[in-house]
Amino acid sequence: MIENAKHLxxxxxxxGMRQAKGPRTRILVSMGTCGIAADTEPVLAALRxxxxxxxxxxxxxxxxxxxxxxxxxxxxxxxxxGVEGTMTLYGxxxxxxxxxxxxxxxYEAAGVExxxxxxxxxxxxxxxxxxxxxxxxxxxxxxxxxxxxxxxxIAGGYQGLARALTEMSPEEVGGEVRESGLRGRGGGGFxxxxxxxxxxxxxxRDKFVVCNADEGxxxxxxxxxxxxxxxxxxxxxxxxxxxxxxxxxxxxxxxxEYPLAIKRLRKAIEQARxxxxxxSGIMGGKFSFDIDIKYGAxxxxxxxxxxxxxxxxxxxxxxxxxxxxxxxxxxWKAPTVVNNVETFANxxxxxxRGADWFKQIGLPECTGTKVFALxxxxxxVGLVExxxxxxxxxxxxxVGGGIRDGREFKAVxxxxxxxxxxxxxxxxxxxxxxxxxxxxxxxxxxxxIVMDSDDCMVNVAKFFLDFTLDESCGxxxxxxxxxxxxHEMLTEVxxxxxxxxxxxKLKNLSHTxxxxxxxxxxxxxxxxxxxxxxxxxxxxxxxxEDKKCRAGVCRHLISYVINDDCVGxxxxxxxxxxxxxxxxxxxxxxxxxDKCIKCGVCHSLCKFHAIDKR
Numbered sequence: 001m002i003e004n005a006k007h008l009x010x011x012x013x014x015x016g017m018r019q020a021k022g023p024r025t026r027i028l029v030s031m032g033t034c035g036i037a038a039d040t041e042p043v044l045a046a047l048r049x050x051x052x053x054x055x056x057x058x059x060x061x062x063x064x065x066x067x068x069x070x071x072x073x074x075x076x077x078x079x080x081x082g083v084e085g086t087m088t089l090y091g092x093x094x095x096x097x098x099x100x101x102x103x104x105x106x107y108e109a110a111g112v113e114x115x116x117x118x119x120x121x122x123x124x125x126x127x128x129x130x131x132x133x134x135x136x137x138x139x140x141x142x143x144x145x146x147x148x149x150x151x152x153x154i155a156g157g158y159q160g161l162a163r164a165l166t167e168m169s170p171e172e173v174g175g176e177v178r179e180s181g182l183r184g185r186g187g188g189g190f191x192x193x194x195x196x197x198x199x200x201x202x203x204x205r206d207k208f209v210v211c212n213a214d215e216g217x218x219x220x221x222x223x224x225x226x227x228x229x230x231x232x233x234x235x236x237x238x239x240x241x242x243x244x245x246x247x248x249x250x251x252x253x254x255x256x257e258y259p260l261a262i263k264r265l266r267k268a269i270e271q272a273r274x275x276x277x278x279x280s281g282i283m284g285g286k287f288s289f290d291i292d293i294k295y296g297a298x299x300x301x302x303x304x305x306x307x308x309x310x311x312x313x314x315x316x317x318x319x320x321x322x323x324x325x326x327x328x329x330x331x332w333k334a335p336t337v338v339n340n341v342e343t344f345a346n347x348x349x350x351x352x353r354g355a356d357w358f359k360q361i362g363l364p365e366c367t368g369t370k371v372f373a374l375x376x377x378x379x380x381v382g383l384v385e386x387x388x389x390x391x392x393x394x395x396x397x398x399v400g401g402g403i404r405d406g407r408e409f410k411a412v413x414x415x416x417x418x419x420x421x422x423x424x425x426x427x428x429x430x431x432x433x434x435x436x437x438x439x440x441x442x443x444x445x446x447x448x449i450v451m452d453s454d455d456c457m458v459n460v461a462k463f464f465l466d467f468t469l470d471e472s473c474g475x476x477x478x479x480x481x482x483x484x485x486x487h488e489m490l491t492e493v494x495x496x497x498x499x500x501x502x503x504x505k506l507k508n509l510s511h512t513x514x515x516x517x518x519x520x521x522x523x524x525x526x527x528x529x530x531x532x533x534x535x536x537x538x539x540x541x542x543x544x545e546d547k548k549c550r551a552g553v554c555r556h557l558i559s560y561v562i563n564d565d566c567v568g569x570x571x572x573x574x575x576x577x578x579x580x581x582x583x584x585x586x587x588x589x590x591x592x593x594d595k596c597i598k599c600g601v602c603h604s605l606c607k608f609h610a611i612d613k614r
Contacts (some may be wrong), residue, residue, distance in 0.1 A: 001274070002158075003284045004284045004285075005162035005165065009159070011153065012153045012156070015150050016154050023057070024081065024083050024106075025079060025082065025105055025106055026063055027060055027077055028079075028143065030078075031066070032224075035067065038075050043075045043077070044062070046096075046098035047062055047077075047101065050098045050099050060105075065145060066141045066264075067383065069138065069141070069142065069382045070091060072380040072382055073091025073092050073113070073380075074091075075092070075094075076092075077090050079105075079106065084106050086106055088117045089114070091115040097112045132386065132394060132399060133399060134386065135385055136345075136346060136349055136368060136385065137346060137371050137385055138230075138383065143155065146228060146230060146232075147267055147268075149275060152233075158348075160348035161236050162283060165282065165283060165285050166283075168351075170246065171200070174196045174200055176351060176355050177193040177196060177350060177351075178197065179355035180355035180358040180367060181355075181358070181359055181367035182350065182358065182367065182368060184339060185342035185343045185370065185371075185445070185446070186212060186339070186445055187442060187444045189443060192339060196245050198325070198328060199246075199328075199337045200245040202335040204335050206332070207242075207247035207335045207336070207337075208331045208335075208336040209238050209245070209247045209250040210253060210305075210326075210337065210338045211250065211252040211341060213254035213340070214255050214302050215255065215258075215341075215445065216298065216471070217303075218464075219416070219449050220446060222372070222383060222446050224258050224261050225383055226345050226371075227258065228260050228264055230345070231265045232271075233348055235291060236347075236348045237346075238289075239282065240348065243287050243289070247289070249291075249292075250290070250292070251312060251331070252265060252293050253302070254295060255295070255296045256298065269293070300471030301317055301318070301471055303445075304519050307473065309331050312331060317473060319473070319475070319520075321518065346358070362388030362389055363432065365432070365434075366433060368388055369386060370388055371385045372447070373447050374395065374399070374448050374450070375449050375450070376412075377451055378404065379402055379404050380400045380401040386431070389431065389432060390430070391427065391430055391431065392412055392426060392428075392431065400450070403450065403452050404452075407453060409450070411423050412448060412451065413460065414442065414443065414448050415443060416445060416447045416464075417464045417525065418442060418444060419441045419442045419447075420440045420442070421535060422441055422535065440531040454551055456549050456551040456552075456554055457539050458494055458536075459553045461529045461533075462490040462491065464528040465483060465529065466487060468483055468521075469487055472521075476516075478516040478517040478518075479513065482509055485509060486509055486510065486513070489502050489506050493544060494554040496543060496556050498540075498544045500544065503544070507533065510526035511526075513525060552613045555597075555598035558613055560596060560598070560602060560603055560611055560613055560614075561614055562581075562610055562611055562612075564588065565609060565610040566608065566610040566611075568584065568586040568587045568589060570583075570585055571605055571607070572606055572611065573589060577597070578595055579595075580592040
């Protein structure tokens with residue numbers, strides 16, 4: 001049990017000294033959801049078996065960590081040498097390479113893919129100035145054992161809470177967050193300190209702090225990675241927020257589809273209670289705060305704060321008109337602070353290191369960092385954390401390694417289903433809330449999907465609108481009916497049946513929905529339509545005027561034709577699901593266009609490039 005702030009500092013120092021005297025080499029194994037899915041467990045077992053076989057337990061320590069963000073190279077491990085201060089990051093590791101890694105120790109292992117080799121700095125937060133990536137939110141993810149409280153304490157854990165409780169008043173804590181310039185990382189970008197101030201100013205018997213972990217955007221997995229890799233960070237931040245606004249109860253609303261994150265959160269809450277970081281009289285003081293977990297059923301609309309609150313209360317997850325905002329009247333009509341996982345993950349570092357430190361990262365008008373889940377046609381898929389103001393080019397080509405297979409960049413979709421698509425002309429755009437909004441896109445929670453010439457932008461807009469239709473709560477007519485009509489018109493365009501009038505209707509209805517939908521999700525749902533029509537108007541016109549899909553995605557607008565390179569191998573005919581290909585062996589075949597369903601099986605199977613897609 002941690003009795004007070006002084007005891008915490010002494011205990012953390014003792015733990016650090018004990019770790020320094022332990023095994024000289026630490027092997028960090030990425031055991032987030034993506035790592036486990038990539039079959040990292042056999043690699044972990046092989047490393048432990050090799051260490052045991054060689055009786056090297058005094059030399060090596062194997063640590064299971066959360067996600068390192070290297071989805072493109074899982075299974076990934078990091079070998080950190082405590083004596084020489086080097087770090088070697090390996091990717092695509094297989095169990096058979098365990099012996100080579102142990103044999104090499106702090107040096108590069110032969111035959112294993114090295115992703116990076118550099119000097120190791122345990123204070124990752126200091127590596128922010130001038131760096132392409134800056135680890136603040138992800139400072140511990142992939143570095144510590146998320147199921148070991150001591151591992152978090154060695155990394156400076158709960159020092160921010162200790163400073164808040166012993167050196168600062170609640171008003172000073174809120175002021176520090178406000179002064180830092182931290183804005184909500186869930187999409188809206190509302191100033192966090194201002195939101196906390198609204199709740200703190202209310203006189204009420206009960207107040208609540210809610211963590212929105214209902215991450216539902218396609219391609220987004222930032223919050224999951226933080227909860228799996230650094231759960232105590234979120235607990236510490238919520239306790240700090242509770243102290244700042246006068247709340248004694250916190251709730252983490254998390255979708256049940258995140259079993260590993262839930263498991264590690266539950267264990268972290270139990271450890272925090274046992275050691276005096278949650279519960280009554282935290283660290284021997286007068287402040288009491290506890291946290292419970294509430295499971296969501298995966299409804300996208302419950303990412304909207306009022307719908308989330310209704311779900312916690314046991315009602316249907318539907319949004320309501322604002323004001324009043326939750327900070328004034330939220331959960332059970334009490335003042336409620338709602339922030340997402342990434343927003344909270346910034347708070348302990350801000351309180352521990354100060355607002356001035358945080359303001360040095362990013363831009364004066366948009367401070368700190370932003371975590372993006374980089375997905376799609378980019379070479380290095382995974383999590384990236386960059387200072388605010390970094391450009392799309394920095395992310396796609398700098399961190400992401402460019403487009404796969406050397407293909408040409410076409411667009412990047414930011415902000416999930418509520419965001420928009422940006423083209424090559426915008427690659428040098430600094431990423432801030434305002435710059436993305438000016439381009440009819442948005443920051444969103446941080447999903448970033450990269451596309452190349454094989455993607456049809458009309459079809460992309462239809463895809464995201466299809467998602468919105470499935471996830472709409474159906475409460476308001478603009479979202480329920482309006483988006484259905486938008487989807488129908490996009491379907492007509494993709495089928496080559498659209499007209500110039502269709503384009504005009506798409507624009508008018510999109511603006512109507514933005515102006516009249518009930519909640520932020522409905523109001524931003526037409527963004528993919530409007531942004532693609534603005535940035536890729538020529539593709540819409542090709543679908544309508546030329547009956548052509550340049551990407552060859554829209555089935556009604558393409559055809560497969562066998563050319564003169566056909567050798568009559570019959571492979572295409574034997575695999576056609578509708579038997580529309582005919583011809584004799586060793587003779588050129590033909591496709592019956594009336595029967596062809598445009599599935600593309602023949603095109604993908606042909607070894608002689610004898611089938612053209614037109």
